[in-house]
Amino acid sequence: GRALVVLLLSATVSLLGGLIFGYELGIISGALLQLQTDFQLSCFKQEVLVSAVLIGALLASLAGGILIDRHGRRRAILVSNLVLLVGSLILTLARSFTVLVIGRMTVGFATSVSSMACCIYVSEMVAAHQRGLLVSLYEVGITVGILLSYALNYIFADVDEGWRYMFGLAIAPTVMQFLSILFLPVNPVKLSSWDSDCQKGLIPLQDTGDRAAAKREPYQEKHYSFLDLFRTRDNMRRRTLVGLGLVLFQQFTGQPNVLGYASKIFHSVGFQSNSSAILASVGLGAIKVVATLVAMALADKAGRRVLLMAGCVVMAISVTTVGLTSRMAPLAMARDCKAATGPNASHSLTQHTLTRVFPQSAVSPVPPASGAAKSQAGPGFAATRGLTKVFASTQSKEVVPNSSLSQKRDLVGQSKKGTLESTGPPLGAAPWAQHTVLNWITLLSMMAFVSAFSIGFGPMTWLVLSEIYPAGIRGRAFAFCNSFNWAGNLLISLSFLDLIDAIGFSWMFLLYGLVGVMAVIFIYLFVPETKGQSLEEIDQQFSRKR
Numbered sequence: 001g002r003a004l005v006v007l008l009l010s011a012t013v014s015l016l017g018g019l020i021f022g023y024e025l026g027i028i029s030g031a032l033l034q035l036q037t038d039f040q041l042s043c044f045k046q047e048v049l050v051s052a053v054l055i056g057a058l059l060a061s062l063a064g065g066i067l068i069d070r071h072g073r074r075r076a077i078l079v080s081n082l083v084l085l086v087g088s089l090i091l092t093l094a095r096s097f098t099v100l101v102i103g104r105m106t107v108g109f110a111t112s113v114s115s116m117a118c119c120i121y122v123s124e125m126v127a128a129h130q131r132g133l134l135v136s137l138y139e140v141g142i143t144v145g146i147l148l149s150y151a152l153n154y155i156f157a158d159v160d161e162g163w164r165y166m167f168g169l170a171i172a173p174t175v176m177q178f179l180s181i182l183f184l185p186v187n188p189v190k191l192s193s194w195d196s197d198c199q200k201g202l203i204p205l206q207d208t209g210d211r212a213a214a215k216r217e218p219y220q221e222k223h224y225s226f227l228d229l230f231r232t233r234d235n236m237r238r239r240t241l242v243g244l245g246l247v248l249f250q251q252f253t254g255q256p257n258v259l260g261y262a263s264k265i266f267h268s269v270g271f272q273s274n275s276s277a278i279l280a281s282v283g284l285g286a287i288k289v290v291a292t293l294v295a296m297a298l299a300d301k302a303g304r305r306v307l308l309m310a311g312c313v314v315m316a317i318s319v320t321t322v323g324l325t326s327r328m329a330p331l332a333m334a335r336d337c338k339a340a341t342g343p344n345a346s347h348s349l350t351q352h353t354l355t356r357v358f359p360q361s362a363v364s365p366v367p368p369a370s371g372a373a374k375s376q377a378g379p380g381f382a383a384t385r386g387l388t389k390v391f392a393s394t395q396s397k398e399v400v401p402n403s404s405l406s407q408k409r410d411l412v413g414q415s416k417k418g419t420l421e422s423t424g425p426p427l428g429a430a431p432w433a434q435h436t437v438l439n440w441i442t443l444l445s446m447m448a449f450v451s452a453f454s455i456g457f458g459p460m461t462w463l464v465l466s467e468i469y470p471a472g473i474r475g476r477a478f479a480f481c482n483s484f485n486w487a488g489n490l491l492i493s494l495s496f497l498d499l500i501d502a503i504g505f506s507w508m509f510l511l512y513g514l515v516g517v518m519a520v521i522f523i524y525l526f527v528p529e530t531k532g533q534s535l536e537e538i539d540q541q542f543s544r545k546r
Contacts, residue, residue, distance in 0.1 A: 016177040017118035018141020026146040030153020031163040056108025064113040065479025073121035081178040084110035091167035123466035132299025139459035147285040224473035243481040249519035251488030254512035291454035303531040311456015316516025318449040323509030
């Protein structure tokens with residue numbers, strides 16, 4: 001009975017850790033709609049507010065590894081939960097822009113530490129044949145968290161100061177995770193009494209070989225300095241190459257942009273405005289959840305390497321397809337940040353707003369009273385904006401290949417003499433109306449890309465990272481790779497519109513396809529298969545191989 005309890009609690013910790021992370025990433029998209037009118041936020045301030053999470057996460061990547069290695073994984077998760085509670089309270093009670101930024105940075109720091117510690121802790125707690133399943137559960141949590149945040153964005157869209165509820169609701173899963181981990185044993189790597197627990201049969205999770213290894217590990221544990229990551233000792237340099245390669249290819253295959261700009265890409269290929277915002281966020285979100293569940297089921301059967309390579313191949317094919325279809329049916333990508341300049345800013349409701357789009361009549365054809373409109377106001381970008389999407393608006397110029405085309409399909413939306421338009425521009429008037437087949441090919445390619453990412457790079461990168469390093473430096477190594485992940489994410493997001501300006505939308509996606517091919521070659525040459533092996537066996541395999 002105890003073994004099952006520990007297994008279930010480990011699964012709960014992994015799932016809740018991911019859920020909180022995904023929720024914090026997704027919730028800002030809906031909160032920004034209201035925050036920009038409540039606090040009169042300019043475009044720059046909106047960017048600062050969204051990037052505050054990234055800054056906090058980057059800081060955590062630099063400092064969190066030391067916390068995880070010095071004080072143990074379990075304690076790191078407990079501390080991150082407490083910090084997250086503080087951050088959520090700051091956000092819920094915020095009365096000024098500065099306090100909001102501090103709150104978002106605190107939340108970013110906490111979720112980043114928690115994400116690293118959860119993956120490592122769970123990978124060390126469970127047997128080799130269950131490790132893929134339980135660590136992948138973290139990624140499932142992220143996708144569910146993002147979907148949940150979109151649902152709550154929708155529910156609180158019309159509530160006065162609804163953003164306070166959005167930020168405050170993160171407290172519930174945080175408390176649940178805190179309580180779950182209190183009942184779990186301290187990490188085996190850090191505790192010498194682990195072997196007595198094993199002898200008492202309290203934690204019969206590990207198979208015999210694993211148990212013997214776990215009992216030996218506290219006495220055998222080697223001590224590493226941070227610089228050992230770049231030395232040949234125990235083949236650490238190759239492990240670092242594998243870790244960095246995976247996190248950078250994960251970003252440079254264009255994932256932040258394909259997800260962050262999904263609704264824009266759908267508008268650009270001619271999908272109707274209101275439905276496209278829902279399609280992009282909820283539709284792709286649901287596909288992500290299903291695909292991640294598939295990855296979770298296959299991680300310990302097919303293996304990490306197979307899933308990574310298969311995912312990369314599909315990603316490369318699908319972004320190349322999007323690139324080719326957009327050459328035949330040209331796309332317009334426009335800057336889409338709208339600053340709230342005054343109380344009447346709420347009347348510049350965009351044509352692609354998130355507000356209650358399920359019943360079509362809910363988007364009122366007459367301007368609502370200022371108070372009611374406040375919650376609806378906002379840039380079209382906020383409808384389905386993920387974490388990184390805001391960075392697009394740092395560009396000062398509109399990036400539109402064809403200005404006459406952009407006038408026909410004003411992506412940003414205009415305030416039409418104080419009246420609101422409930423539908424987008426008629427399809428018949430648009431030059432892309434003839435390209436129905438291409439539009440569907442693009443949509444299916446986007447779905448394939450999201451599925452492939454959620455089966456391969458999404459969960460497997462973190463699973464492999466939590467396995468390939470020795471226990472003594474696992475926290476710092478994971479954090480080091482994670483910092484490159486955040487930096488890569490930032491770089492890709494910031495450069496998107498500039499690159500489109502320089503080389504064009506279709507070439508941009510063809511470039512992502514090329515990177516995908518390079519990623520397949522990298523995985524084939526450098527990433528070992530780790531399924532079914534204990535962490536000790538993986539360590540020995542790496543130490544021996546040159």
